[in-house]
Amino acid sequence: MRVITPGLLVAAVTELSLSRSAKLVRLKDVVAWCEWKGVDCQGDGSRQQALWDADREEARGESRLLKFKSGECKQSRVGWALRPHADRAREAAALLGWREQLWDGEKWEWLGGSPPVVTRRPPPRHERGGSEPGTDDSAQGPPPG
Template sequence: MAAVTELSKGSSKLIRAKDVFGWCERNNVDYQGEGRSQEPLWEADREEARGQRRLLKFKSGECKQSRVGWALPVHAAKAREAAARLGWHEQVWDGEKWDWMGGVPQVQRRPVREEPVSAEPAWELSIEGA
């Protein structure tokens, strides 16, 4: 909460998880704790869901490796605009689980580049020419 509040004083109103981690490191705040990496950060996220809503939550997709960001409710319009540009969607707590506003973001896949395959391996060609 403190990191998002401090970081949102700048021009960015959607605060990315990586920026929160950086703020924690600069201010000697332990976000890794004892257990798994970043567990205290996710525990804070769960605590946020159980109590009053002090932060808005945004994600780039459904998996654990998806990018995550937060914003203060006072900056909701700018944060939602920034999230839309990134293709992120807001999540809200429905009392039991995080639910997606506007549906789950569709992750764009990189196009597969097909290259013609030679009948002979390239290493054979280099040996013959030697």
């Protein structure tokens, strides 16, 4: 199995962006492309280490891709776009609340200086049937059963 390289990362983003109108290609789609093409995106390192190495090497080299991210933690969502699709990719990223990252030669920097503020969804409300809004169900005793 081939390990992902900067060229294969660009090939994945190119192929995937040709089949989309948004032009912002998400990490999960690149991983699926790698599985489909028999490309190892993990390598010998930790989870998807070879993919992150290819991403960094591509940014150091020809820099054909733009990188977008949803936040600063490892679990943040990531996406790429080809430079010719920059305007459409930036629009799509803005709708998702993602920001662009630039390689400064040593590390990834956020365009604009700071990562995006991640908005948390409120936890789902679990309501029992028959209770009135604003009442405390725990005061009513255990449910029948």
